[in-house]
Amino acid sequence: MTAARVVSMRPVVSWPHEVRPGQSYLITVDLDTDLVEDWPYELEEYSVACLAEGTAWCRVESRGSNTLVVHRFGGTYGPIEFVAHVGQPEFSTAEPIRLTFLTGGGLPFRDIELWMSVTAGAAEAATRSRVLRPSPGPADETGTRPQPPSSGVRLSPEAEELATRIREFSLPYLSHIQLPQAETRRVLPVDELYVEPFLLAGSGRTTLDELLGRASRIVILGDPGSGKSTVLSQFAWATAKNTRQVPFLVRLRDFGNRELTLIELLQRTLENMLISAPEVLLEAMLEAGRAVLLFDGLDELIDAGARRHMVGVIEGAARDFPETTVVVTARPIGYPVTPLDDGVFTVAQLAPFTETEISDYVRKWFRIGDTLPPDRGDRLADGFLAEAVTVADLVQNPLMLSLLCTMYATEGFIPDNRARLIDRCAAMMFDQWDTMRSIGIHRFDYGTLRGAVQSLAWQIFTAGGGGVLTRRQALRILTEYLLQWDIADEQTASDVAGTFLDYCAGRAWVLTEVGTTAGEPMFGFAHRTFLEYFAAEYLVRESRDPADVYQAIEPHLGDARWQAVNELTAQVIDRSRVSGADKLVNLAMAGKPTVEATAYCARLLGVVLLSSGTVSRIVDSCVDLACLDLDRRQQPDGSVLSSRNDQPLADILTASRLATAPVVERALEAALARGIEDGNEAKTYLACTLHRFLVEEDPGWSAVQARAVALIPDAVRASRVLGAVVAQHRPALVGAVVAHHGTAPLFETTYVSGQLIPPPAHEILRAEWPVDDGWLDSLTSQLSRAKTPWATEDLTTFAMSAVLDLVNLWPDLPSAERPARLLLCLPFLEDLTRRGMAPYLGEHTDLGRMAFMRSTESAAGLGELGLRLTVDARRMLHRWLTGELDLIKLSGIRGSARPTRTDRSPVFFLSYARTSQQSGARAVTTLFEDLCADVGELVGTDNLGFIDLSSPTDREPWGRAKKEALGSCQVFVALLSPGYVASKHCGQEWDAFSRRETASGPAIIPVIWTPVSRTQTPKVIRHTHLFDPGSVERGVADAYYAKGLFGLSRDAYRAAVWRLAKEIVRTLRSVSVRPTDIDPDSLRDAFAGP
Incomplete structure (x- = not known):
């Protein structure tokens, strides 16, 4: 870790009152990005939110007087929050507290030291922004708790008395929440059940407290059952309980279409608590910034005139009382009709519950009340969470989560149907x-x-x-x-x-x-x-019968919008009619089933129980559908084709119900065996690659695959592609494949389920080889004399893993195996060396030394490796090490649809919304550099990407380099953000690229940089497939859609960027975009609609 660097900062929060032992103070530090130079990554992402020692994502370590070290392991970004327990003896209130923030995970990030003062200055801004949340401390001599002043306007004794009475009377009304399900009227203490949700706003995920630290006028949008009213109630309760602020929770639906003034609304709200409040005292609280205005349900005002009036009242309050916090809730549908001024109010969307929030809610739910002993509640919570994995999409919604908890508590299980x-x-x-x-x-x-x-x-x-x-x-x-x-x-x-x-x-x-x-x-x-x-x-x-049902759904089997309805229909009909689902499937399987019908029936194996005969028909249809010609799997369009045709087979491997799993296994094994016996190359290929259809290794399917592969005759070596694939399971066949077809088939890649899978040589290198000096010597000899080049640069994706596999195996390999394995690995090693990655292997390994010799074009150390080489093998290695021999043909893109990209044109163009904020610009630049590095690792060419670094205020935004890059690049990467979709210039960049003629498919990849609401998203973007990081790491995709790439943790960010780089390369290899000259004057804003 590099040496810590002190960043000089002004005192950001101070406390004008006596510091009392045992009382907690929450201090917020907003990092000034201009003060932190040479920060290697996005500053916002690596700010630390340290709420308290012992949280799941940080650890606080004391190092002497007034010094803490906060070790960061993950969590949110945004302001740094620190709870200072100033009653501890090691803290001195006379000196500023010194904090050192360290990032965790072993990554080479820097330390940052921040200085904060807790002794002098004005703290009222902290209170208004909700960053100050002291626990109820001891009262002073007058019986009141310490409070920070607000705007400097002191309340009169009458107003102060009214404020105290409102807070005290509010607590009973706000301290309980009702469970959302309609079947119960049960109410519970808010602090026993409430789980704070995240909000999606601008730069990513945040909480209401954090957002109020940056803005004091907020609109929270949320669907019914999402918990927006609960958020507002809990916030009002916490404000009344823990601060001197006075919350006014106004439920707008209670006032119908009455056009009341702000003061009248507040007075009517207080009347429900039997409090009479003179207008002059309420205005005093508003002017002093002591009031917190909370308006729940703006869209619930049905009359358009009443809603416009209420918008005027709320905007007037924000204008007339600038010291007062204003929060409004509404539902997304209807809010855009009469919105609040977006120049004043920050709009945030309630995010679905995360796994952590779901777990917290469930554990609280099963612990509440006195009906269950604690250990029983914990066991129920554990059981619920284990079963809830199957309904992950439902439990993200608070309403559905509460319903399911109720069901589980009464029935003890979550139905799998x-x-x-x-x-x-x-x-x-x-x-x-x-x-x-x-x-x-x-x-x-x-x-x-x-x-x-x-x-x-x-x-x-x-x-x-x-x-x-x-x-x-x-x-x-x-x-x-x-x-x-x-x-x-x-x-x-x-x-x-x-x-x-x-x-x-x-x-x-x-x-x-x-x-x-x-x-x-x-x-x-x-x-x-x-x-x-x-x-x-x-x-x-x-419907009269299953035939009528199938007639209704058949036209929609390939429609994603109908998928859930189609599957639920099978479950409903199976419950209401004898063998209903069986009859429905047999109708779909009649004759020669379509791709859509086969895919539908394959998914049904995961949701309904079917007879053995019906299951066998589905399995046979899935296998037949996946029987693609092997050469088609090697073509650029193999990704799309295999994704469509292989998916049903993948579905039956992963989604079959436990009761039918043995039937599926037997049916699949029988189908593969018949194909192998009949000499069907496509089915033999499926047997060899069956493990590639699985998300994770499964012992049962591994056994099925092993039995099927055992049936394959050695005669398949005569097949060019299939022989190499079978050799993955029988390395002794490698020599015969080379003798018949040369080395090329060993290094060719194919597509399975839309994914490029490693070439056979990659798998052969990691396989266990039979100990037989005869075939090993023969293989070494054949490889030594094989024609070159052996491979194309398509193997780049798998080069590092292939070499590292051999590095790990090398120490335990018999000396007889090393020459043949080394020769087979040379193309992968050459690729790494060509891309300057030899140092990653280390000079202490034999392969690392080989890579070093190749990079220096010297064979001087070959004899020191102790390899038992034939004359031909030694001669070949010498030529390869000295650079006389290349095993990779640098031919660019495979296939006839090779993109028309010149050596000078970039692979991708990064389009983004220019901003004057240095942190945002640095973040985009960092992404560009990371993408170039990853794309370079995959394709190994120069001039990988282009980014326009001109200022948004430049008079000439269309320089020659930019026009050339936009007119010749093969992939257009768009960083979506609210600023991007609102930018005319970005819309013109999109239009420029979309005008270029393409072959084989789209070449625009929209990436969520920061979340953009659907109402903000232009039609042209909604109709373009968004980048999806997939399942590279658990939770990455969910976090990406919730926070955008900019808001991800470092590890998640790296995983997503690597997947994005692979998507760029996949597009590069499968889509051809014709170059053209860009005329800026002819471009229109693509985001402005037709």
Whole structure:
């Protein structure tokens, strides 16, 4: 670790009161990026949020008087927060506290030392920004706790007394929350259950406290059931309990369409707590910055005029009382119709629960109350979390999480059948409706209204769009459905439908009000899974038999939007009809099944139980579909083709239910055996590469593969591609393959499930070889005399892993094996040397010394390696080490669709929103350098990328170098951010590249740099496939979509950038983009629409 460097900083927070032993103070330091020079990575990402010693991602170590060392292991970015327990003897209040922040994980980051003062200055800004959260300390002589002044305006004794009374009276109202499920009225202490969610705002993930440290006017958007009202209630409770601020929580739906002034709103809110508040005292609190205004449910004001009036009231409060914090909640649907001024208010979106938040909530949920002993609650929580892996998409939503906890507590398990799971959740919600039957509409029971909800779901789902209906549309559909039963006239049916919608409107129920637009409420489902489930129920209910059901879903089997409904339909029909799912699958498998039908049936193996005969039909169809010609798997379009045709086979390997797994194994083994016996090359290839279809190694499938490979005859050596593939499992065949076809097949790559898999030589090098000097000597001789070059630069992706595998094996290898293995590894070693990566191998290893000799074109140390070489092998190695012989043909891109890229043109163009902020510019520059390094490692060429480093204020933004790069690069990488989609210049760059003719597919890769809401995202970007980091590391993809690349932790960032580099190279190798001259005057802003 490099030496620590002191960064001089002004005191950022100070405390004007006596420091009391045992009391905690939260001090926030906002890093001034201009003061930290030569920081190697994005400063925002590596700032430390140290809330307390013992957190999961940092450790605090005391090193003498006033010195702490904070070891960072991960966590959020943003302001540095430090809890100073100043009552500890090692802290002196007379001197500033010195903090040293160290990054963890063994990465070569620097230390930074920061200085903070806790003794002098004004701290009211800290309080207003919510960074000061002292635990309730001892009262002073007057009985009040220490408070920082706000704007310098002192309250009168009457106003101070009112403020105290409001806080005290507020606590009982705010200290409990109700569980969100409709079937219970249970309320619980807020501090026993509440888990603080993250917000998505601008630069990434943050919390409300952190966001208020940067902005004092905030809008929080969240769907029904996402917890936005709970966030506001808890914030109000914490403010009243822990600070001298006075929270005013105004639930706007309680005021209907009444157009009240701000003071009237506050007075009506206080009247609910039996507090009378004179206008003059309320205004004094607002002017002094002692009030915190919290407006819940702006979009719930249905009347457009009332909502516009309320927007004016809130904006007026923000303008007239600049010292006052203002937070507003709303639902995404409807908010854009009458938004608050985005120049004043920062908009944030509630993020789905993370794994940590889910775990915290579940453990709290099962510990609350006195109904269970603590150990029993912990066991239930552990069991729930283990089973919840199968419903990971549902438990990210607080409403669904609470429902599932209730179900687990009563039933002891989470149904593995999604239809049954959603049915149980819906039943718990519908039960609450039964309590409403006393209002005179008891004739319409659970079943009747459930059917009405199914009709609504079908109408919403098949209509597409945003998944919502206006109240009038929903009322019409429900009324028409109820009239079908001939037990009510139209007025009664309409009244029942209206009452039902009114009931749903105020609750996070199955069906709920999701927003308001054009003066009318909008209704939708609390979670999309409810919509999909009830749509599936409707489809089955309205169909006479499975044939009707299949006729309805067949046109949509390849539609991703229908995937969940199609699978739920199979589960519903299997529950409602004898062998319903079997009959549905047999209809899909009739004749020659389509790709879409086969893929659908393969997925069903993971969700329904099917008969053995039906399972065998699905397996046979999946195997037949994956039987691609081997040469097609080597072509540039092999990625797309194999991704489509191999996926069903991958699905049956990973998603089959435990009860049918043995049937799937037997059926697959039989299908492969028949293919091998018939000499089917494609099925023999599948047997050899079966492990490539698995996400992780599985002993059962490994045994199936071993038995199938054992059936393959040695005669396959006569097949060019297949012989090399089989040699992965039988290294003794390598010599025969070389004799028949040369070395090329050993180093050719193929695609499986859309992924480029290592060449056979890579696998042969790591395999166990039979001990037989005869075949080894023969192989060494054949390799020594084989024609060159042996390989193309396609093997670059796998070069490092192949060489490192051999480095690890080398010490334990028999001397007889070393020459042949070394010769087989030479192309990989040459690739590393060519790209300057020889030093990574170390000179203390034989392969490292070989790489060093090759890089210096000297064979002087060859004799010191102790290799038992034939004359031919020694001669060949000497020529290779001295540079006389190259084994890799540097031919660029494989195949006839080679991109028309000149040596001077860059591989990729990095398009981003220029900013005047140095930290943002440095972050983009760092990304560009990392991408160049990774792409260079993969393709080994020069001039890898282009980035425009001109200032956003430059008068001439279209320099010659930029125009040439944009007109000749092969891949366009766009860093999406709110600034990017709003930039006309970025839109012109996008337009310039998109005008160039392409072959074989798109070459634009949009990357989420910082989150952009869907409403902000231009249509042209929404219609372009976003970069997906995939499963390179657990949780990376989720974090990427939530925070963007800019907001990832260092390890996650590196994993995602490496995957991005591979995607750039994949695009380079499969897409051809014609060069063209760029005329800036002809370009339009692609983001401005048609």
